[in-house]
Amino acid sequence: MTTTASPRQTRRRISAGAIWRGLAGVAGLFVLLEIVSRSGLISTTYLPPFSEVVWRALQLWIDPDFLSNVGQTLLTYLLGLLISAVIAIPLGIVFGLLNPVYRATRAVVELIRPIPPVALIPLVLLALGNGLEMKLVIVVFAAVWPIMFNTLYGVHDVDPYQKDMGRSFGLGRFGIIRRIVIPAAAPFIMTGVRIASSIALIVVITVELISPGGAKGIGAYIAAQQLSYQDSAVTYLSVLAATITAGVLGLVINLVIGWVERRFFGWDSTARDGV
Amino acid sequence: MAGPSTRVLATRALRASAERPRWVRGLVSVAYFVVPLVVVVGLWQLATMLGRNPFFPQPFAIIGNLWTLLFGSEKAVQDVFVGQFLATVGRMALGFAIGAAWGVVVGTIMGLWRGAREVVSPIVEFLRSIPATATLPLFIILLGGGDDMRVVFIAYGVSWFVLINTAQGVGSIHKTMLDLGRVFRVSPARRLFAIVLPAALPKIFAGLRIASTAALLLAIVSEFMLALNGIGFSLVVAQSRFNLLSMWSWMLALAILGLLINSLLEFIERRLLSWHRLSRQRT
Numbered sequence: 001m002t003t004t005a006s007p008r009q010t011r012r013r014i015s016a017g018a019i020w021r022g023l024a025g026v027a028g029l030f031v032l033l034e035i036v037s038r039s040g041l042i043s044t045t046y047l048p049p050f051s052e053v054v055w056r057a058l059q060l061w062i063d064p065d066f067l068s069n070v071g072q073t074l075l076t077y078l079l080g081l082l083i084s085a086v087i088a089i090p091l092g093i094v095f096g097l098l099n100p101v102y103r104a105t106r107a108v109v110e111l112i113r114p115i116p117p118v119a120l121i122p123l124v125l126l127a128l129g130n131g132l133e134m135k136l137v138i139v140v141f142a143a144v145w146p147i148m149f150n151t152l153y154g155v156h157d158v159d160p161y162q163k164d165m166g167r168s169f170g171l172g173r174f175g176i177i178r179r180i181v182i183p184a185a186a187p188f189i190m191t192g193v194r195i196a197s198s199i200a201l202i203v204v205i206t207v208e209l210i211s212p213g214g215a216k217g218i219g220a221y222i223a224a225q226q227l228s229y230q231d232s233a234v235t236y237l238s239v240l241a242a243t244i245t246a247g248v249l250g251l252v253i254n255l256v257i258g259w260v261e262r263r264f265f266g267w268d269s270t271a272r273d274g275v
Numbered sequence: 276m277a278g279p280s281t282r283v284l285a286t287r288a289l290r291a292s293a294e295r296p297r298w299v300r301g302l303v304s305v306a307y308f309v310v311p312l313v314v315v316v317g318l319w320q321l322a323t324m325l326g327r328n329p330f331f332p333q334p335f336a337i338i339g340n341l342w343t344l345l346f347g348s349e350k351a352v353q354d355v356f357v358g359q360f361l362a363t364v365g366r367m368a369l370g371f372a373i374g375a376a377w378g379v380v381v382g383t384i385m386g387l388w389r390g391a392r393e394v395v396s397p398i399v400e401f402l403r404s405i406p407a408t409a410t411l412p413l414f415i416i417l418l419g420g421g422d423d424m425r426v427v428f429i430a431y432g433v434s435w436f437v438l439i440n441t442a443q444g445v446g447s448i449h450k451t452m453l454d455l456g457r458v459f460r461v462s463p464a465r466r467l468f469a470i471v472l473p474a475a476l477p478k479i480f481a482g483l484r485i486a487s488t489a490a491l492l493l494a495i496v497s498e499f500m501l502a503l504n505g506i507g508f509s510l511v512v513a514q515s516r517f518n519l520l521s522m523w524s525w526m527l528a529l530a531i532l533g534l535l536i537n538s539l540l541e542f543i544e545r546r547l548l549s550w551h552r553l554s555r556q557r558t
Contacts, residue, residue: 018393025394046417103307108315114533115526116492118408118499119507122514123522127330198406206408210499219409226412236416243409250404 048237056234057241066221070245073217076132076204077197077253080139084196088144089189092151093177096185102152117142117199118206130211135204142203143196147189154188155181187265194257201250218246332520341524360528363506366422367494370429374490375483377430378437382479383471385438386445403439407432407489408496420501425494432493436486437479444478445471477551480544487536491529506532 033050036042060066095102120138128134158181166176208219225238295303316334323333332340345356385392385399411428418424448471456466472479498507506525513521 021390021393022397026397028394029398100307103304104311107308107312110534111312111530114488114491114537115530116488116495116533118492118496119510119526119529121499122510123330123519123526126514126517126519126522202406202408205406206496209408209411210496222409222412226416239412239416243405243413246409247401247405250406251401254400254404 048240053237053240053244056237057244060238060241060245066242066245069216069218069221070249073204073208073219073249076135076139076217077200079132080136080200080204081143081193081197083136084140084143084147084200085193087140088147088192088196089151091144092148092189092192093155093181093185095148096152096155097177097181113145117203118210121207121210125211130215134211135207135215135217138207139200139203143200146195146199147192150188150192150195151185154185157188158184187261187267190261190265194261197253197257198250201253205246218242218249222246329519332523336520337523337527340520341527344521344524345528358504359506359509360532362504363494363498364532366425366497366505367429367490370426370494371433371487371490373426374430374433375437375486378434378482378486379441379472379479381434382438382441383445383467383475385442386448386475387471392442392446399435399438403435407435407493411497411500415501425497425502428497429490429493433486433490436489437482440478440482440485441475444475447478448474477548480540480548484537484540484544487540488533491533491536495529 030050033047037047037049095105117138120141124134124137128137162180162184163176166180171179204217205219208215208217208221209223211220222239222242225235225242319331319334323331345360385395407428410431414424414428414431418427452470452474453466456470461469494505495507495510498505499511502508506529510522510525513519513525
């Protein structure tokens with residue numbers, strides 16, 4: 001990780017030229033889509049002019065009904081991530097410090113982890129109905145693993161001399177965990193939160209998409225629009241616009257988390273690791 | 276100096292295991308694997324036998340039911356195992372292969388060619404921020420509810436992980452290595468296959484790992500909507516019939532499938548990347 005950190009560091013400083021080329025790329029795609037659609041190469045029912053999609057998205061962003069859906073998605077996402085962190089970080093610390101406990105739970109964990117979280121949807125839907133709890137159970141099931149395993153790696157990575165140092169300065173077991181283990185593992189935990197965050201968003205939207213009726217959120221909005229798509233092109237535009245909104249939401253979340261990571265954990269080389 | 280440092284590094288468990296002979300250590304690690312599973316399954320079985328809850332069937336019933344579901348009667352062998360289980364596996368594998376190939380190709384171009392990377396990266400960043408599953412309705416509208424739509428959808432969702440990692444891996448190759456190839460007049464094609472791709476392979480594999488998990492998830496999600504077969508479809512059918520036992524059985528099947536995929540990729544990775552690990556250890 002440390003060997004690859006230096007080229008990545010230089011790449012982080014984005015030059016003005018790169019920004020212009022990036023903007024040119026976006027504008028180029030915009031124009032290309034617009035031309036392809038307007039010229040009738042592809043039927044406008046399948047590829048509406050991009051400007052209309054953007055216009056529809058802007059209309060949606062001031063539509064209170066749509067905004068409440070976005071709010072639901074965000075709320076579920078944030079709560080899910082929070083609960084996952086509260087469960088996963090202590091577990092990761094315990095597993096990281098007590099190797100026998102980790103080895104004992106590993107078999108069970110390795111069997112549960114590969115289950116795609118979305119496979120739980122039908123069962124949890126039956127058990128809890130399609131409210132917030134159902135969404136949260138599935139999101140937490142999905143988001144717990146990356147945080148837990150990254151915390152565990154972080155705890156394993158703590159310099160043993162630092163722990164010894166803490167001990168010789170008279171710190172107790174919990175003092176060492178609070179003052180040395182957690183700060184040292186924090187960049188790893190943050191990496192876990194970043195990975196969990198994108199998984200959580202995917203799962204929230206999937207759950208909303210699949211759970212029939214009643215549920216609210218961007219996914220539910222898309223599903224409802226899609227079901228009625230046969231009557232007009234407007235609903236199809238709405239599907240596109242809502243999908244783009246989901247992308248904007250994902251992008252903003254990624255940027256915020258990336259900023260937090262650089263601002264508070266920039267001192268650690270692992271925080272810069274991609275994926 | 277040596278005394279305290281070894282005491283620091285070796286935890287009690289490690290020291291104890293180092294003293295024991297090899298077969299004891301092997302037995303201990305097997306026990307660490309088997310005992311917790313047995314305990315959990317046993318406790319679960321006991322709990323479900325004491326207090327019956329429709330949402331938590333007995334573990335042995337789940338395992339037995341999975342067996343009869345997949346390989347039950349003579350006739351059902353064909354129907355369920357091939358029709359549902361292998362249908363999902365096939366879709367997933369095909370979508371994964373297409374998505375991975377696309378990701379490696381585009382990622383390599385982006386990694387090697389800075390101009391292209393700078394032009395496309397905002398678009399890539401945006402597209403990959405769209406939660407892949409949110410695009411499923413779009414794919415259904417554009418391509419219909421058939422199997423080809425599912426494969427394309429899986430390929431689309433999977434490709435981003437591979438693309439980003441390949442671009443990073445190729446982009447971070449030391450320039451000296453590329454120049455060396457040029458100095459020795461290695462042909463561009465050989466440079467690609469003998470220098471660029473091997474150097475990026477560890478990173479590409481990291482992407483493939485994430486992508487394989489995503490592929491299974493996307494396959495299941497795609498089968499939730501308008502499908503006629505597959506594990507996801509079977510789950511929905513079981514749900515509509517309130518057949519909780521079958522739902523648990525299918526989840527067990529998914530867990531086993533996920534484990535198999537993981538170990539397969541790990542095996543391939545170990546074969547292909549043993550040189551990488553060795554070179555890591557030496558430094």
